[in-house]
Amino acid sequence: MVEHGRSAGCTVLHVDMDAFFASVEVRRHPELAGTPVIVGGAGNRGVVTSATYEARRYGVHAAMPTARALRLCPTATVLPGDMALYAEVSRSVMALFRSITPLVEPLSLDEAFLDVTGAGRRLGDAAEIGEYLRARVFDEQGITCSVGVAGTKFVAKLASTSAKPDGIRNVRPAEVMDFLHPLPVGALWGVGPKTEEQLLRLGLRTVGELAHVPAKTLQRALGPAAGTHLHELSWGRDPRRVVPDEQEKSTGHEETFGTDVDDPAVIHRELLLLSERTAARLRSGGWLARTVSIKVRFADFATLTRSRTLEVPTDVGKELYDTARVLYDALGLDRARIRLVGVRAERLIEAGSAAQQLELGAREHGRRDAELAADRAARRFGAGAVRPATLLHRDGRPGREAPLTSRNGRSGPSSSRGGGTRSRHPEE
DNA sequence: TCTGGGGTCCTGTAACCT
DNA sequence: TCTGAGGTTACAGGACCC
Numbered sequence: 458m459v460e461h462g463r464s465a466g467c468t469v470l471h472v473d474m475d476a477f478f479a480s481v482e483v484r485r486h487p488e489l490a491g492t493p494v495i496v497g498g499a500g501n502r503g504v505v506t507s508a509t510y511e512a513r514r515y516g517v518h519a520a521m522p523t524a525r526a527l528r529l530c531p532t533a534t535v536l537p538g539d540m541a542l543y544a545e546v547s548r549s550v551m552a553l554f555r556s557i558t559p560l561v562e563p564l565s566l567d568e569a570f571l572d573v574t575g576a577g578r579r580l581g582d583a584a585e586i587g588e589y590l591r592a593r594v595f596d597e598q599g600i601t602c603s604v605g606v607a608g609t610k611f612v613a614k615l616a617s618t619s620a621k622p623d624g625i626r627n628v629r630p631a632e633v634m635d636f637l638h639p640l641p642v643g644a645l646w647g648v649g650p651k652t653e654e655q656l657l658r659l660g661l662r663t664v665g666e667l668a669h670v671p672a673k674t675l676q677r678a679l680g681p682a683a684g685t686h687l688h689e690l691s692w693g694r695d696p697r698r699v700v701p702d703e704q705e706k707s708t709g710h711e712e713t714f715g716t717d718v719d720d721p722a723v724i725h726r727e728l729l730l731l732s733e734r735t736a737a738r739l740r741s742g743g744w745l746a747r748t749v750s751i752k753v754r755f756a757d758f759a760t761l762t763r764s765r766t767l768e769v770p771t772d773v774g775k776e777l778y779d780t781a782r783v784l785y786d787a788l789g790l791d792r793a794r795i796r797l798v799g800v801r802a803e804r805l806i807e808a809g810s811a812a813q814q815l816e817l818g819a820r821e822h823g824r825r826d827a828e829l830a831a832d833r834a835a836r837r838f839g840a841g842a843v844r845p846a847t848l849l850h851r852d853g854r855p856g857r858e859a860p861l862t863s864r865n866g867r868s869g870p871s872s873s874r875g876g877g878t879r880s881r882h883p884e885e
Numbered sequence: 886t887c888t889g890g891g892g893t894c895c896t897g898t899a900a901c902c903t
Numbered sequence: 904t905c906t907g908a909g910g911t912t913a914c915a916g917g918a919c920c921c
Binding site: 497498502503504505506520521522524525528565647680681682683705706707708709710711712713758797799801 | 886887888889890891892893894895896
Binding site: 506 | 912913914915916917918919920921
């Protein structure tokens with residue numbers, strides 16, 4: 458039971474599923490309960506996407522190469538992941554959140570911010586609502602989550618992290634400095650390995666030490682935006698509101714080859730496949746892309762990007778591919794060893810809003826109609842049911858160079874805004 | 886040890902426009 | 904007509920998140 462008014466001044470909840478993908482897998486395979494389970498790519502270049510706390514005890518964490526994770530924890534069960542299932546569980550959980558308040562801002566499949574200002578009268582204060590949500594999620598989905606309660610998004614997020622696993626943490630306004638200042642600078646949103654290294658060079662190890670450095674000094678060291686941002690966060694100031702349904706800004710696909718590739722024909726084929734997949738996602742979301750970008754990562758991990766803005770926005774795979782190919786060919790790579798290629802559609806606009814422009818652009822519609830038919834076939838017979846002839850083996854089977862296991866079963870682009878706030882990757 | 890995939894944001898530079 | 908300043912846009916790269 459929660460004492461009345463314990464979260465006065467706190468209206469923001471951050472709810473984060475515990476080891477989400479792995480927990481869903483354990484729910485599906487009850488015989489794995491209490492054992493180390495890793496969800497991730499099993500190939501020679503696969504990485505861990507999610508791991509149960511039993512696996513984490515061995516030092517396993519997300520983004521670690523699976524091969525290394527298995528050296529640390531040889532008894533772990535490795536599962537490839539089932540994004541469609543995780544998305545379904547996520548939809549149910551988000552629907553539960555929306556039954557409490559319309560102000561739900563999903564950050565990824567497994568976490569969301571809730572503003573419960575308007576829900577208090579019905580359900581108690583924010584901390585009581587947090588307890589209620591945790592119980593409902595467990596009852597309905599059989600998985601646990603952790604909740605942070607605070608007056609700002611940033612502090613609520615840190616609070617849920619400190620409550621993990623299967624806990625709740627309420628940080629009242631008067632407690633924010635005591636909570637925040639002992640934390641390492643790396644806990645701040647926007648401080649990754651590079652910035653942390655810079656801050657350590659300045660002798661700043663904790664948020665409290667950073668808070669007492671003049672904002673001007675931080676701005677000089679880190680740039681005006683990052684300097685101001687970190688100074689504000691270090692004093693618990695975060696004006697961002699909980700915003701439901703944010704507009705997507707880009708979507709795309711990339712693929713790491715199982716082994717490095719130096720054959721331009723193979724790269725071209727991969728660019729076509731990635732363009733088709735990206736376009737299908739544009740169409741399913743009702744968007745057109747104004748800009749196409751490609752990403753190329755070489756064997757030594759050096760990465761470059763190139764982009765081009767289209768005269769007429771598109772959701773047609775062939776048009777994305779034509780631009781991607783021009784960008785790639787312009788690099789003039791002479792059988793360089795390539796590890797990864799990617800295609801992204803950027804500067805998205807709603808398809809309806811661009812109807813006029815399309816007519817003016819007099820685009821050829823036959824190809825789009827064919828791709829729409831392929832979408833319908835994919836819905837009926839499964840992804841890849843229809844694809845360009847160049848992506849087929851001679852015997853008609855779908856074919857390509859062996860990239861890593863694709864773990865991407867997502868149905869649409871993320872509403873993520875990165876830079877420290879959103880993503881669709883579970884955990885950590 | 887050897888680094889996936891899907892995102893956003895910031896910064897610097899160059900080109901373009903007024 | 905030419906020129907320079909200042910603003911805007913496009914592009915590329917890097918950092919970050921999970």
